[in-house]
Amino acid sequence: MSESTSPGTPVPATQQEREAEVTRQVLASFDGCADPRLREIMRSLAHHLHAFVRDVRLTEEEWARGIDFLTRAGHITDERRQEFILLSDVLGASMQTVAVNNEAYDDATEATVFGPFFVENSPEITQGGDLSFGAAGEPCWVEGSVTDVTGKPVAGARIEVWEADEDGFYDTQYGDDRTTARAHLFSDADGRYRFWALTPTPYPIPHDGPVGALLAAVGRSPMRASHLHFMVSAPAQRTLVTHIFVRGDELLDQDAVFGVKESLVKDFLPQPAGIPTPDGRDLGDRSWSRVRFDIVLAPEDS
Structure with a gap:
């Protein structure tokens, strides 16, 4: 079956062969690569890229616009903003990579996208501490356990947590030196953890930027479903990067980065003002919420 420049317009066999020869030459150029894995990746990348160009009959003007898009993505990227992660996310490449690298293992907690807002060296909080550090939002009590797939508690697991404030911004988006709505803590001797965060x-x-312009051009929303980020690590266990999402959120089936998985949708239970908190904290006339998230880590070599 011949290719088409447009529906119903076949590409002559001689033209197909000319295009195929270009691909063969490019693939052969990687034959001398000493790194087998790099050679495999580059040959596959070139093969699929050439197939894409031929499949859609890409024009030179369209290719130039694509180059310009990537250039603008590079210009807007800095130490606080990573436009290429956003691009990877909205194309579903991030979630596909997560799927490939986190094969299902018994009842281990599912992974999802890392996102562009993780920051190294977050503050440490103790059990029951508050990671909001003054960020705006409704208080949320988060508790749960960390176990391995046999049900054995994982003591001393490092639990990194970060989220946006109620205005939809992470601390890094404010352009100052604030550190809010992010922290880490360690599971206790019984694998349990608990802390205060914000209701997502x-x-x-x-x-x-250019990724937003792309979404607008194709009629897609930039909105993310409400969520709280986790990264959990412990010796001999596969590091888990995941979120939990709020049951009932209208955006669960249209998350901009395809990050929602049903197993990660949790009940964030609303608590009216005046209801006693689990740790006796006095919230005055403020409402709050609570959620439980039990984390199961897959073994490191899985």
Whole structure:
């Protein structure tokens, strides 16, 4: 079956062969690569890229616009903003990579996208501590356990948590030196953990750059479903990067980065003002919420 420049317009066999020869030459150029894995990756990348160009009959003007898009993504990227992670996320490449690298293992907690807002060296909080550090939002009591797939508690697991405030911004988006709505803590001797965070709310990914323009052009929303980020690590266990999502959120089936998995949707139970908190904290006339998230880590070599 011949290719088409447009529906119903076949590409002559001689033209197909000319295009195929270009691909063969490019693939052969990697034959001398001493790194077998790099050679495999580059040959596959070139093969699929050439197939894409031929499949859609890409014009030179369209290719130039694509180059310009990537150039603008590079210009807007800095130490606080990573436009290429956003691009990977909205194309589903991030979630596909997560799927490939986190094969299902018994009842281990599912992984999801890392996102562009993780920061190394977050503050440490103790059990029951508050990671909001003054960020705006409704208090949320988060508790749970960390176990391995046999049900054995994992003591001393490092639990990194980060989230947006109620206005939909992470601390790194404010342009100052604040550190809010992020922290880490360690599971106790019984594998349990507990802390105060903020009740997650929906927010848009940064959409004032080329990725936002792309979403607008194709009629897609930049909104993310409400979520709380986790990264959990422990010796002999596979590091888990995941979120938990708020049951009932209208955006669960249209998350901009395809990060929602049913197993990660949790009940964030609303608590009216005046209801006693689990640790006796006095919240005055403020409402709050609570959620339980029991984490199961897969073994490191799985």
